[in-house]
Amino acid sequence: MRTHVRPPGRPALPPWLAHALRAQRGPVPWSAVVRGALAAGPLLLTAVLVHRTSLGVVAAIAAMLAGINDRPGSRRASVRRLGVPALAGAGGLLVGTYAGAHAEPLVLTLILTCVGLVAGGISAVGPVASGAGTQLLVASAIGAGMPVPEAGWARALAFLAGAGWLVLLRLVLPTPGATAGDFRFDGEREAVAAVYDAVAELLDAVGGDHALARRAALTAALDHAQDALTGPRLRRYASSAAERRLHAQYAAALPLAEAATALAWAGEAVGGRASEGPRRLAGAVRENTPTGPLPAPHRSGPALRALDDALLHAAEAFDQGHGSSDLHSRRRSWRSVVRLVLGAGGREYGLRVGLCFGASAAVAQALHHARWYGQHEHWYWLPATAVFLVKPDLGPLVSRVLCRAAGTVLGALVFAGFAAVLPRPEGLIVLVAVSGALIPVATRHFAAQTAVVTVLVLALVMVGGEPQASVSRIGETLLACAIVLVVGHVPMPGQRGGGVRARVAAAGSAAYAYLGHVLEESRAYSESRRAARWTLRREAYRTLAEARTAIALAAAELPPLARHSEGADEVVVALERLVDATTACAVHLDDSGHLSARDREQIAELLDELAKGRARTRLRLPELPLAV
Template sequence: MSRPTARTGDRRPLTLPPWLAHTLRAQRGPIPWSAVVRGALAAGPLLLASVLLDRTSLGVVAAIAAMLAGINDRPGSRRTSVRRLGVPALAGAGGLLVGTYAGAHVGAVVLTLLLTGIGLLAGGMSAVGPVASGAGTQLLVASAVGAGMPVPEAGWLRALAFLAGAGWLLALRLLLPTPGATAGDFRLDGERDAVAAVYDAVAELLDAVGTEHANARRVALTAALDNAQDALAGPRLRRYASSSAERRLHAQYAAALPLAEAATALAWAGDAVAGRASEGPRRLAAAVRENTHTGPLPAPHRSAPALRALDDALLHAADAFDQGEGADLHTRRRTAMALFRTAFGAGGREYGLRVALCFGASAAVAQALHHTRWYGQHAHWYWLPATAVFLVKPDLGPLASRVLNRAAGTVLGAVVFAGFAALLPRPEGLIALVAVSGALIPVATRHFAAQTAVVTVLVLALVMVGGEPQASVSRIGETLLACAIVLLVGHLPMPGQRGGTVRARLVAAGGAAHAYLAHVLDEARDPMAGPDSRATRWTLRREAYRTLAEAHTAIALAAAELPALARHSEGADDVVAILERLVDTTTACAVQLDDSGRLSAHQRRQLAELVGQFEKGRERTGLRLPELPLAV
């Protein structure tokens, strides 16, 4: 008798636990060749110059700074690179200065307490955003390096060398043209690509209206708008805003906002639109990239409010492209008080405490081992706390994922370097290895294990160029010890409510959704509101979608932690989903208001239903979120 076989439909696909799936996940995209060139021209040439000038130790410091800046050298505009690379470099130079003088003048206990305090400050600061996180990372790493790295020069000279290394990479970022950037001033290529991507994202959302892909395309549109907002928000490249070129880009970005609003309203309605509706945004995207005129734009049908809004937005965009004038809506304004609350609020406090405990504990263990014979004469005790920094910071990824990738990447990098060290001539071969590693960093940042392997090779090469013996075994041992410390300390019970980072992001998203909904309801009560009210609405809509995206990111990272940590954020994704539907509905209502001056009874019922769902979710999760306006 034959055995019954299970039906194919009964088989469930094998799914990995979230923490393991995140470990294996890598980013995709084209190779950033311009960043690869900058990486090759950064740390290696700096190190070569220092060897030729007989100031090798300062060259090692400058190369470390260039390496850290290279990790932050991500795609984007030149103006944003000033902040993305410059602010962390200043923080790193300050940390190197403090660490150097503390390491030379205080004992091990006081030094450990000082590093713990720096960890608390840097951790809270890192909760503010990506640039602040990069600054916190370099502050911590440089303070540990300054306290433990044997460099004969004075602290102020080390800090200057650090700034010189990061400044060299920043100069390359600002001055070198991007390959293929031929549309006008090459210094605006990043801004131009970011604005063009917004119009492409609008077109893709219009193509997906009425399909299962519409929500994913709307999320992609939010990401494109966030990227363009950041690309245009940095310092001016010229004193007078580059005359027409920069003003034109600002106008083109502002013209995309009503298009995005109309496309979102169409996606909310769910009725498929004709294919010609997406042709206009695609032609606008090509005009931005090529820095040309738009030419004639195909008009969509005007059979519904959102289609009429789309048509009006296309006409407005064509006019803005020709005149180069538009409202300056790109700046994301956050007050100093708001930043302070983020850094020292619930999320910042939990973040800072977690970083401080791991950084301080690893520094204490490292110094205790440093004074034992077992640890050896050539120990680099600062490697232990510096490694812990890259493992413990919550915004850099789930703890378990980073620990596994760090361990695997360090072992791989150390083994590869040991092979090269046995074959390459010194120091010229090692300097070439530093240059090659610097070139690989922009590609390796797509996966933390690959990035760790490349950085390990680079750091070990710097150590040998500095006159110390090969240290692959020591690097592996200290990394594994740091992984164990971070896993242990990171899962210890902590005072207060866990999941503070997720809760802080939810509070911000709830507040932004509240402000957006309240403004649209005010417009419904006052149909005579002018263009200033509409501009304010677009700014509030941008902030609502942006904070929702940040909340999604925080929740995804928290969900990929081990269950002991992931459980503290359960239910948060349901609240964000309700807020997302509410903001989409509010956008559709805003388009309806522009078309008819009033909200339909159906739209009011939907708003009221979503507000009620939000209140239930708020009570169920115990989150202290702002109450939404009930008079809808």
């Protein structure tokens, strides 16, 4: 598979600065904007009307945090993506409330440090766990320091109510333009359709410079579709036919993706006719209609024959609405979760977060009780701000600090202008609603998200009866930036780059498991083993994508931190080539029933290349248990 080499041009910005200036692109998520407008603002208004303003502020904070996690995807996936962090946040609010009420400053700091250690380790498990860790830390700081008269259990219930309200909006409100069938499944349909589109784009790119990027895009589409279809059933009985149909359409895409990847590995361009079939399948998924006749590619080679067979299988699955409903989701066992938390990545992550959270809490407590400093009402802002700065999965350290500082200053200045002219509390409640609507758009850049959240938080503080606090907010943020910059560069026990090493090691294990299965299949070929092979292939490509993300974030750090992950990208490239070659071998195996001498020779060469890369980077990867 060819790689694309960028032509020389103007000198590139340093990675740490380029990342701070980079923003995500895409259409405006209008459905999330509507949900954001109907979340925090109406909750706060209701609380003010029933004279429970303090609980309304807590509920609005929960809705704001849930809104940050309200990303595009299916409704079923949103239950876990929004609900699990909310449960963690409610638990953190309980711990923080009772610790803040009964513990001395030193003991409180130790408790918050321990919470940081736990939350940091949990965050290494994955995106949902990271969101849970973030809300656990933020809520524990708020519970310990926010002056709310209600008891801890009442605060926790208000927090759950605020997040639950957004989850309810996510489940009930239709997505604009969703007219094909039951609107509850529009996210799933779009995700599955995007897989077929990605297959078509990869087929168009075969033999060209963009084939590698298109294969990566196909991996991302498959990951997104797998996540979209994973979760609780929305309607247990009435939706069973739609459930089976969606699962069958996703399953039918797996052999298509396998054949397209094999064609991309061979590097021989195919005609435009080959991509017409997947595009028609994508349209059939979106419109919930039959596929109609599909153009067949020329059956001139194993990969093209596999593509044709996959198209025929997909047409049958689409028209009859049945097929394999086993999604092979990535539900991790407790043992695997514990290994991730206690592994090198989890330990480094937990120590960094715990130390930073504890240090910021200690400084905040010291300032809170210092007579020369004056009254420090919002001391909890300091550790809560540090949470978003110290989380490694939210971006490189310097990029986070720059964006947080710039966004806070901008948001505080904007709020100061609004606070001078808006009526209270009516105008501030409207400002909260507008800010909630802007969060789904602002999440594309950390500075923009920080600015919107700053406006929303300052508005909530004033509605709660406190004075304008823009200057204090800026001061707390700049102090948190300084603490995180110092702690982020403090040497830790063990080798740095544990998160990257853990991701690369997981990708190596998955790649070797996939290769081992194909080699075993070549000795005892069986049609029944194909589904297991597709599951292993999905896991290999998914873990490789996760490793690439971790490497990209680590490479955008300042040089003293970035050097700890040098060479990891070379290993991941070699692993990707190995998985691509294994996929091509699997297609040849289906076609002929055995692997050729050339197939085995290619695999051996790639394994030798991978061994040399491992030796240069000193990354620990599992040994392949089978002889090639």
